[in-house]
Amino acid sequence: MFRSGSFVAEHIDPVTDDQVQPNGVDLTLGDVLEPAAPGYVGREGKTVGARESISPVDAGDVDADDDVVSGADVFALDPGGYILQYAETIAIPDGHVGFLYPRSTLMRNSCMLNTAVWDAGYEGRGEGLLQVHHPVRLERGARVAQLVLAEADHAGVYDGDYQRERLEE
Numbered sequence: 001m002f003r004s005g006s007f008v009a010e011h012i013d014p015v016t017d018d019q020v021q022p023n024g025v026d027l028t029l030g031d032v033l034e035p036a037a038p039g040y041v042g043r044e045g046k047t048v049g050a051r052e053s054i055s056p057v058d059a060g061d062v063d064a065d066d067d068v069v070s071g072a073d074v075f076a077l078d079p080g081g082y083i084l085q086y087a088e089t090i091a092i093p094d095g096h097v098g099f100l101y102p103r104s105t106l107m108r109n110s111c112m113l114n115t116a117v118w119d120a121g122y123e124g125r126g127e128g129l130l131q132v133h134h135p136v137r138l139e140r141g142a143r144v145a146q147l148v149l150a151e152a153d154h155a156g157v158y159d160g161d162y163q164r165e166r167l168e169e
């Protein structure tokens, strides 16, 4: 069974009322990174290749548009693959598994957010793969994705390399 948005909100920090949806909680855009060196996925080990931060520009520096809020931090992205870091800390409670879906407005703007499984016991500020197929402008703090939680049996709890990622930043 999938849990309600108000249940999911108990496991997201920080969260505001407007992020809470009927079936999940919207996550917002923290930072955008660009891969700068090859990573490695092996039979045993793995590494995440170096990435470089993309600097946001002031809203006043992108094409004027009624929808762009003055003073906002805006990532002006050309087509390519980027790492999107969520602003919120996510804690997947025991007895659950998390799934994340992109906000449809991203998709309608020719962007896609690819995600993996969120394991029971994981806590951290996670990442997703942002595919940009057409130039787009994304504001820091904008809602970009929605996390849902489903009840699930599990074998142990998450104890991998990404446990507690970016919590001390």
Ligand SMILES: O=c1ccn([C@H]2C[C@H](O)[C@@H](COP(=O)(O)OP(=O)(O)OP(=O)(O)O)O2)c(=O)[nH]1
Pocket (backbone or CB within 6 Å): 100, 114, 115, 116, 117, 118, 119, 120, 122, 125, 126, 127, 128, 158, 159, 160, 161, 162
């Ligand atoms: O889109 C996603 C999906 C999951 N995660 C987090 C939660 C998940 O529990 C953790 C680890 O994911 P996974 O188990 O797939 O990582 P791995 O590549 O198998 O590495 P490790 O074995 O070190 O965990 O990453 C994200 O940040 N983004």
